[in-house]
Amino acid sequence: MNIHPNTEQAYRLFHDGTLAFARAEQQGIRVDMAYAERKKQELDDEIIRLENTFKQTKLYRHWQHVVKKDPNIHSGTQLSHFLYNVKKFKPVKTTVSGQGATDEEALMDLNLPELKDLIQIRKLKKVRDTYLEAFTREQVDGYVHPSFNLHLVKTFRSSSDRPNFQNIPKRDKESMQIIRDALYPRPGHQLMEIDYSGIEVRIAACYHKDPTMIQYINDPTTDMHSDMAKQIFMLDEFDKCVKEYSHLRSAVKNGFVFPQFYGDYYGNCAVNIACEWCQLPTGKWNKEDGFSMFGDHLGNYFIRRGIKSLEDFTQHIKHIEQDFWYNRFPIYRRWKEHWWKQYQKNGYVDLLTGFRCSGILSKNDTSNWPVQGAAFHCLLWSFIELDAIMRRNKWDTRLIGQIHDSIVLDVHPNELEMVAKIAQQVTCHDLPQAWKWINVPLEIEMEIADVDRPWSELKNYVIT
DNA sequence: GGAACTCGCCAC
DNA sequence: AAACGTGGCGAGTTCC
Numbered sequence: 001m002n003i004h005p006n007t008e009q010a011y012r013l014f015h016d017g018t019l020a021f022a023r024a025e026q027q028g029i030r031v032d033m034a035y036a037e038r039k040k041q042e043l044d045d046e047i048i049r050l051e052n053t054f055k056q057t058k059l060y061r062h063w064q065h066v067v068k069k070d071p072n073i074h075s076g077t078q079l080s081h082f083l084y085n086v087k088k089f090k091p092v093k094t095t096v097s098g099q100g101a102t103d104e105e106a107l108m109d110l111n112l113p114e115l116k117d118l119i120q121i122r123k124l125k126k127v128r129d130t131y132l133e134a135f136t137r138e139q140v141d142g143y144v145h146p147s148f149n150l151h152l153v154k155t156f157r158s159s160s161d162r163p164n165f166q167n168i169p170k171r172d173k174e175s176m177q178i179i180r181d182a183l184y185p186r187p188g189h190q191l192m193e194i195d196y197s198g199i200e201v202r203i204a205a206c207y208h209k210d211p212t213m214i215q216y217i218n219d220p221t222t223d224m225h226s227d228m229a230k231q232i233f234m235l236d237e238f239d240k241c242v243k244e245y246s247h248l249r250s251a252v253k254n255g256f257v258f259p260q261f262y263g264d265y266y267g268n269c270a271v272n273i274a275c276e277w278c279q280l281p282t283g284k285w286n287k288e289d290g291f292s293m294f295g296d297h298l299g300n301y302f303i304r305r306g307i308k309s310l311e312d313f314t315q316h317i318k319h320i321e322q323d324f325w326y327n328r329f330p331i332y333r334r335w336k337e338h339w340w341k342q343y344q345k346n347g348y349v350d351l352l353t354g355f356r357c358s359g360i361l362s363k364n365d366t367s368n369w370p371v372q373g374a375a376f377h378c379l380l381w382s383f384i385e386l387d388a389i390m391r392r393n394k395w396d397t398r399l400i401g402q403i404h405d406s407i408v409l410d411v412h413p414n415e416l417e418m419v420a421k422i423a424q425q426v427t428c429h430d431l432p433q434a435w436k437w438i439n440v441p442l443e444i445e446m447e448i449a450d451v452d453r454p455w456s457e458l459k460n461y462v463i464t
Numbered sequence: 465g466g467a468a469c470t471c472g473c474c475a476c
Numbered sequence: 477a478a479a480c481g482t483g484g485c486g487a488g489t490t491c492c
Contacts, residue, residue: 076470076471076472077470077471080471095470095471095472096470096471097470097471099470099471101471101472102471102472103471103472103473104472104473122472122473123473126472126473126474130473130474131474157476160475164474164475165475166474166475166476167473167474167475167476168474168475169474169475170474170475171474171475172474175474200476372476376476403475403476404475404476405476406476
């Protein structure tokens with residue numbers, strides 16, 4: 001049995017990490033309490049208004065009639081029973097326990113305008129109850145102190161709770177604005193966020209060393225996601241700066257490339273790209289289907305090229321998946337196979353950072369966990385180092401949180417330039433110096449909000 | 465009346 | 477043959 005030589009270092013990383021996180025927890029994040037209370041009140045009113053609207057619909061009255069009392073409109077069980085057993089609608093999908101699903105996708109598929117109110121009610125309740133309410137409940141003297149845990153996650157990542165600082169809405173503009181408007185720096189300071197760009201792809205490359213992938217990472221004039229978008233959408237030209245192409249690139253990046261890396265297969269990827277990103281229907285496609293691109297509908301574009309349905313598109317993606325793993329990234333594929341075999345033989349997989357995952361792992365787990373864990377450890381190492389530098393030099397700037405591949409800081413304006421410079425140095429230079437197995441360049445992106453402005457107002461920051 | 469569960473949904 | 481990973485949390489439900 002091999003004993004991994006870095007076990008002591010792995011212990012040290014978590015020991016030092018725990019102390020650095022404790023200091024961030026103690027520091028905390030300022031909450032605008034007056035705003036949070038006011039906003040909760042506004043949401044109460046809006047939710048009641050939407051509930052009343054919903055309760056005046058024929059659909060609701062029918063529901064009320066069949067159960068002979070007031071149904072709970074927030075109960076998935078009751079809604080599922082009414083829609084699929086009473087009304088006999090056909091659910092697009094079922095939940096794990098087998099009942100008809102009532103999530104957003106399933107409700108939208110029924111195409112009933114009344115249900116859109118229900119979806120909006122859910123969203124506002126989520127914002128109010130999961131986030132604003134948690135902030136006001138957990139705050140002490142106007143600061144929340146989220147916990148950052150290093151002992152709970154089987155991949156040796158971190159988790160956060162009370163409140164969870166790692167799942168604050170970002171993509172949905174409306175939710176993002178409402179919630180991040182409540183979070184502020186200390187008076188006279190600025191919120192800053194420093195992210196590792198594409199850290200999991202880079203760390204995966206340190207394991208599998210696929211030359212094509214390393215080439216993509218090393219050469220900034222190439223772009224893996226653009227190349228895959230060109231192939232999937234059968235394009236000769238591709239400029240990711242053009243709006244239409246940039247949407248296709250996102251569709252391919254989030255609907256094909258990343259799911260493939262995690263171990264998904266062409267069937268799900270085809271649905272991801274076509275239905276979730278390009279508004280194409282399941283089954284047969286029409287000329288008017290899909291979003292409009294350069295004055296043409298995507299449905300028409302594909303039909304002219306012989307792809308006339310989701311089934312055709314699925315076959316297309318199947319071929320591309322084959323090409324992806326057998327021609328484009330064959331070394332990456334062999335690494336996955338090798339690690340699965342090694343796990344079956346030994347009963348564990350080791351991370352490049354000296355941790356060992358054992359117990360029951362699926363085939364996908366054996367390649368996903370080491371990447372996910374070690375990528376986070378890059379962030380953790382940088383967090384510890386920055387914390388040490390800032391304390392040694394008695395800076396006023398504080399680290400206040402971390403979201404797997406990013407660090408959130410509460411910065412004194414006079415220290416901003418210095419913080420940015422040192423952060424660049426630590427994350428992209430000192431870390432690869434310390435961990436020789438990092439054989440690809442690392443990059444970060446920085447964002448900053450103005451003095452006394454909330455987290456919703458982050459803007460790109462470039463070192464001058 | 466609390467534990468354990470399901471479901472839905474937020475993040476990376 | 478089968479089919480994407482890691483978490484936290486609120487509300488509803490079921491079980492004891």
